[in-house]
Amino acid sequence: MDQIILEAKAVSKYFHDPVTVQVLTDINFSINRGDFVSVIGKSGCGKSTLLYILSTMDTDYAGDILIDGESMRNKKEADLARVRNEKIGFVFQFHYLLNEFSVLKNVMLPGLKLEKYSEKEVEHRAYEKLKILGIESEALKKPNQVSGGQKQRVAIARALINDPLIIMGDEPTGNLDKKNSEIVFDIFKELADVYNQSLLIVTHDNEFALRTDRIIEMEDGRIL
């Protein structure tokens, strides 16, 4: 069970505009399968930046990222897109659902892109994910017809559709009230415990972080 799925090796990052500022300094850590990890720290300490580097969306950094033992350095944009599609699920502070499509279709989109399963199977899997999250009854509605908490759950279902190695969350409860935050946390917990899903959640909600398996605390671009 102690298989390393994500590893950061001496990751450093600079912002060059308007003056060169080092935002991350020599970050080293790894995440095992099934870990439920939270990253906390004050605003501006670089935790979101770290997340975007880990998620391969930001490629302008020094050091190396290994996902599933594979180096992410020197990969092409299209290959990185494929890695994100297959191995990483995202949950953001804002849900970013596409209002043109139904909830179900939103969940299916990354699955259709992966083309590992037929459309029928993707649809079936999407229904299952929605069922895990308790919102299968909303499947055919448009995203703007469901509540904020439900939208966030749809976003989680979308993150799950390709059975990713890891789910990354950037303040996934930041926009939610207490009750909905609770629901989302319980879902994460359930995913980690029952489905052995790895999670890496950036948050500044200390209460949320305290209940995770492991806390990475950051300050001024370093891990404490």
Add this chain to the structure above:
Amino acid sequence: MLARLKQTIVAAVGVTFSITMFVTLLSFMSGLNDLLDGLIINRTAHIRLYNEIKPSDLQPVNLSETYKTYHNFVSSVKPKKERLQIYNNGAIMDFLRTDKRISGIAPKITTQVFYNVGAIDLTGVINGIDVEAENRLFLFQDYVTEGNYIDLKNTPNSIILGKGLAEKMLADIGDIIQVTTAKGERMQLKVVGYFQSGLQDIDNAQSYASINTTQKLLGESGTYITDIQIKLKDITLAPDIAKEYQKLFDLEAIDIQTANSQFETGSSVRTLISYSVGITLLIVAGFGIYNILNMMIYEKMDSIAILKATGFSGRDVNRIFIGIALTIGVLGGILGLILGFGLSVAIDQIPFNTAALPTIKTYPINYNPRFYVIGAVFSIVTTYFAGFFPSRKASKIDPVIIIRGK
């Protein structure tokens, strides 16, 4: 992306409109061009062989060995007396009939005459023609608006008058008119019809008679011919063949391109104008699409970012937007072609009666499939490029900036 249906429809209507106008404009323009060219080309020989009275290019003094190095300043050289007749024309025509590039020949006599109207003489020209050959090659009967053209052959001493000329002379069909040749010969001719070419100058001065009648009028023998009109299978060869015959028969030979260069220029300029207007319309429509897609990308920035975050590459995003642009182009284009065809048909029904053009009853339209192909290709090409730049921009969107910006 479907949410912007309204804008998409507006863009497609832009393409439809421009393609419609493009097709209609070109069909109409080239219909008119064909009509005007037809006025000349159908009625004019592709190559005309004739004798011209002009001073000899080489004067005796030029030929003289002795004065070769001298400067010749004799400038008042006059043409020597020679006849307009084409010598040995029977043999020439026999030879021409064997030339595979030629679709037909028609002999002709052109002569100056005076039409006697009471005390007044009107100057004019009588064209002596081989009625059947003339009709076969130059659609003579289309211009004979009253009377039957073949009567010219069947009735001895008959004439078909230009419409304007007949009006001046108050000559009805069946009347006898009198003409005087330049040499003073007088002859009475029976009017069997009127012709109307659409060119006032011709209608007011010219008339047609059969070759035999004209020979009789001039008091010449049955071999007297002043012109040989040649119609080619491929009109573009005319200048070359004309040069060839000029040398071969030692005659003047003028090709249709040289004789009517102003028509050629007019046609090509008209075509150029209609093409440029059509293409401008399409480019404007292209800019419309470009704008709409650009707006769409700004509005859909979030969606594009999340698509990229969940594993769609830049190429996929690119494809989506190009797809939208091409859908607009193809749908708008097809609709435009259909409407353009419809509008052309509608214009084709509008009556267009003009005294100058007796054979035309409605506005001319050329249903050349080439215009439709050009329209279709161009609509797709412009919309592709209109979609290309916005979609490249979309594909380069960095998801991090947008997601972080929230």
